[in-house]
Amino acid sequence: MSHLLLVSDSTDLRQRVADAARARISVIAGQPLPAGPSQLFQQLGAGTPIPQVIVLDAAGGSDDALALATRLDVECPGIAVVLVSEQPDTLALAALRAGVCDVVRPDAETPELRTVLARALHTAQAAAQPVPGDPAISGDATARGRVITVVSPKGGVGKTTVATNLAVGLARTAPLTTVLVDLDVQFGDVASALSLDPDHTLLDVTRGPASQDSMVLKTFLTQHPTGLYAVCGPANPADADAVTPDDVARLLQTLASEFRYVVIDTAPGLDEHALTAIDQTDELVLLTGLDVPGVRGLRKELDILRDLGVAFDGRHVLINLADAHSGLTKADVEATIGTDVDLVLPRSRAVQISVNQGVPLLQSDARDPMTKQLRKLVDRFTPAPMRPAETAAPTRTSGRHRLRRKRLTR
Ligand SMILES: Nc1ncnc2c1ncn2[C@@H]1O[C@H](COP(=O)(O)OP(=O)(O)OP(=O)(O)O)[C@@H](O)[C@H]1O
Ligand SMILES: [Mg+2]
Structure with missing residues (x-):
């Protein structure tokens, strides 16, 4: 009726x-x-x-x-x-x-x-009829966007920097088809990294009318000048407990049915929210710095994901904050983690300035070696055709329920 x-x-x-x-x-x-x-x-x-x-x-x-x-x-x-x-x-x-x-x-x-x-x-x-030719923004229930999750075992290695730049870069290739979700539910700083002052946060989009209707949900998202949509973390860390893994799973499913790209920033380690996100992820971006504890942590994280039965076609290993004086090389990292490194992001002063200004490098187009590498990262995900829901994420494997029960942090 x-x-x-x-x-x-x-x-x-x-x-x-x-x-x-x-x-x-x-x-x-x-x-x-x-x-x-x-x-x-x-x-x-x-x-x-x-x-x-x-x-x-x-x-x-x-x-x-x-x-x-x-x-x-x-x-x-x-x-x-x-x-x-x-x-x-x-x-x-x-x-x-x-x-x-x-x-x-x-x-x-x-x-x-x-x-x-x-x-x-x-x-x-x-x-309300679907718009022919663009299921990403038409709400076509048979299509699903690509979910990209950025994780690292240690804090402060650039997850938020990479997630915000990736999301802005993707949004600029196709405005209004990318959403960035801050799943660092306690101390998320996506809003600050993008200079956003959100009316609604993760708490609001997983509660009330926004959680029941995808059209209402869109009105609860925060818009960035580049055409990116964002779900920012709760303003108060105490509110984080109110957001359950099931809330997150429902939200990500809805967003993936509405957007071509869903980019997710996470807290350090593999907490419940990160595991829930990984459960829905098509492309996992794993980050480490060029330091021995960080690289060992990444090896453990890869081992844990393998033990949980999580395998991805789309797995992207990134070194961030690379400089010539750390004493470690890309080859050392590859030997320790037993897999190739896909991209090396240099340590750069421009990043500090962009974070402090709340303007991602891929928004300001600052000329910098880091900007160049971030563009290469964006290129790994474009173009992203929407796929039928039943064939989405073919290599996400058995861990769906096991993942939720595990709580793995640093
Ligand atoms: N390539 C880089 N060059 C220089 N500084 C960088 C680079 N990448 C990140 N940073 C700086 O490192 C700090 C941490 O970055 P960021 O917040 O992105 O890390 P994070 O992994 O999200 O941290 P957390 O785990 O606390 O959420 C920031 O001050 C950021 O400006
Ligand atoms: Mg962060």
Whole structure:
């Protein structure tokens, strides 16, 4: 059954809309209007489906109503908005530009409302159809994006630097098709690395309406100027306990069905969240510095993953913070871990500056040896065709349940 949301304080209008609509109706207060779609959906009760049609009463001010309509148009393409205004003729052009489906007067009779609402429902249903040719952003349930997880046994070796640059680099190849998830749930610093001030964090996207509907989830993501979406870590480390591995698994599944690339930053070691992410991962990026404890840690991590039955076609071993004076070479690392190193990222002052400014190197295009290597990393993942869900991640092996039970940290 279709669902209509009326945003108005008028009981009279509510009665006529109820008479006119052949749909389930929810009502929320019209004054003040919610600032955006996520605030609007938060006012719906738990378990209430997302509406196909929203009737927005502009009695409190047409500017606010048009601003909300514009955001609904951009962020929720499967919802049609009908505006209620005393001056439909004056507002018509602005309403058209805001993507509004129709404008009616507050005293419109039931038969007129019936026609308008039926047309709006038809528009919403048409807009909700998948867009041919780009399942990554159409929500096609049969396609799945590529999940890339960045891990390291030790802290401070550049996971966040690599994850943010990789995500920005991928987003720049195809804006709005990449999402970066901060799974360093206690001390994640993706928001700082990207200069983001998120309205919603991991806690919000794994709770309430965003966890039940992929369209609502998108409105809870934080947008970066490069066209990247981000799920930032909770502001308070104490909130981390509220995010369970099952929450994370559900979130990653939904994001992989909506985005071409899902890039995941993790905490050091293999905590529950990292293991849950690895369980859904197609491409694992493993990082180490050029120091003996770090390299030995990486060898142990590779052993553990092998013992858990996790094998990847897409496994990328990176040395970061490389310099000529460390006393270790790439060949030493390869001999210790028993596998090839795919890329060496140099120690670079430009990284420190970019982290402090909150502008990743691949956003500013700073000329630097590190930028060059980061571009090579991005090239390893492009282009990424969406694959049918049933054939996704063919080499992720048996560990699905075992992984969750293990808790392995430094
Ligand atoms: N190639 C590099 N050259 C110079 N500095 C670097 C390089 N890579 C990372 N850094 C610096 O090292 C520090 C740690 O980097 P980053 O936060 O990315 O590591 P991390 O593995 O995510 O750490 P944590 O485990 O604490 O989350 C940062 O100050 C960053 O600027
Ligand atoms: Mg980090």
